[in-house]
Amino acid sequence: MMLSALLLAASISAPPDTGFDHKVHAKFFPLCSTCHAGATDGRSALWPDPASCAKCHNGKIQPAVSWQPPPGPSPTNLRFTHRDHLAVYKRAKPGINRPECSDCHTTAGAPWMTVQRTASGQCLQCHGITADHFAAPDTACATCHVPLATVAGFTREDVAQFKVPPSHKDPDFALKGHGRLSQPPSGKGPSFGVAPSCATCHARDFCLTCHVNAPETPTIQALGPDPRSLAIHASFEAPPSHSAVDFLSTHGKESRRSQQSCQTCHTRESCLTCHNGQPDLAKGMFAAGPGRGPGAQLTRHAPVTHTAYWDEQHADMARSRVRNCMGCHVRTQCLDCHRPNPGDATGYHAAGFLTRHPAAAYAREADCSNCHNNAQFCTSCHQQSGLVSSGPMNPGYHDANRAFGAGHGQAARQSLETCVSCHSERDCLQCHSAVAGRSFNPHGPGFDADKLRKRNPQMCSGCHGNAIPN
Secondary structure, eight states: OOOOOOOOSSGGGSOOOOSOOTTTTGGGOSOGGGTOTHHHHSSSOSSOOHHHHHTTOSSSSSOOOOOOOOSSOOOOOBOOOHHHHHHHHHHSOTTOOOOOTHHHHSOTTOOTTOOOSOOHHHHHHHTTOOSOGGGSOHHHHHHHBOOGGGOSSOOHHHHHTOOOOGGGGSTTIIIIIHHHHTSOOOSSSOOOSSOHHHHHHOOHHHHTTTOTTGGGOHHHHTSOOOGGGGGSOOOOOOOGGGGSTTHHHHHHHHHHHOHHHHHTTOOHHHHHTTOTTOGGGGTTSOOOOTTSOOOOOOOOOOOTTOOTTHHHHHHHHHHHOHHHHHTTOOHHHHHHHHOSSTTOOOSSSOTTHHHHHHHHHHTTSSOGGGTOOIIIIIHHHHHHTTOOOSSTTSOTTOTTOTTHHHHHHHHHHHOHHHHTTTOOHHHHHTTSOSSSTTOOOOSOTTOOHHHHHHHOHHHHHHHHTTOOOO
């Protein structure tokens, strides 16, 4: 490694305000090592001894001064030390020129003793980097800088004044560019979990401003935590696709196709802001909690179809596409208007619904049990209508087919949940019992008892108890 001193991108990049004017003293000090011996021998102090200043500033020759060297090193995120650079040049091949102080502390062509804290351009040239400081290759950052989370002495104000690299000004940077640039470099050399350029200025806390999926993102976890990184402002902006007029009605299809992209900015609670009637839609999202960003904070808005007169027009849409309504609404919201009095059973279903309700119930167009108690509400209505069974083989409710009992097995296998709305196991066992009733085999053709018993023996115990036959 040659010189390793890139300019510190913060307010402390300027020379410390010691009150010392290098230009005024230029004719008195032909060598920098006269005052800064530690920069050349690696053993002496870097700052001059106050006693040496007092030889001139004694109140007689020059005004007296009361200057003291800094108590410790200045806060910096540089890896640079003068001693390390001296050691490199001692190991270098013969013929390599030893660096002068002006190579790093004076801009090329500037007069003698025009001193800067660090002239980054000079350092980059020595390292063979031709790009501008903030446009330098990503791996070059790790050569001279340590990650922000390991820097001692920096304040939030120091971090807030970091300069913005040119790459961050790209219009596509926030949505796509920064994820690509954050990937660690591949190939030979030191291994990194995240791009060194990101770690130089950012920490995990900064990424949590937006990223809900931070715990599942390796590059974010490779950054150390540091609340000082929040001094850099980050804006949470929605992608352009979210501004489309039909986004509310089409985002469901997109989320199913690429749920991972939604998980970046949205929590489970974010989805439930609207989809409170269908919590299963959000089960694939990450729940909000420690270590995750708060995500997009949403406000529930009505779709564009819900105009000022929507309450008078929504009936047709609700009847034809009830599942669309269920995305945002729960049954109780409908009942607030359609049946404010629980004792009044009219007003919710469309006219003539009673004639087709058996098919609607069987096809499960909606869940009848949300409003009705099947064992009581349905039974009482059917009894009043005379649609009850007068014997074990009479159709009763199943009056559409007088021979329903002979073919009910297929219906039970297709939609058993419909049967259990009214029937329990004891109803089946009146006929389907090997030890009583009519001894009809409850198992259909091709039944494999061993396979079912291995898969779920509890199902067998529902009828057989502990005496499951072999």
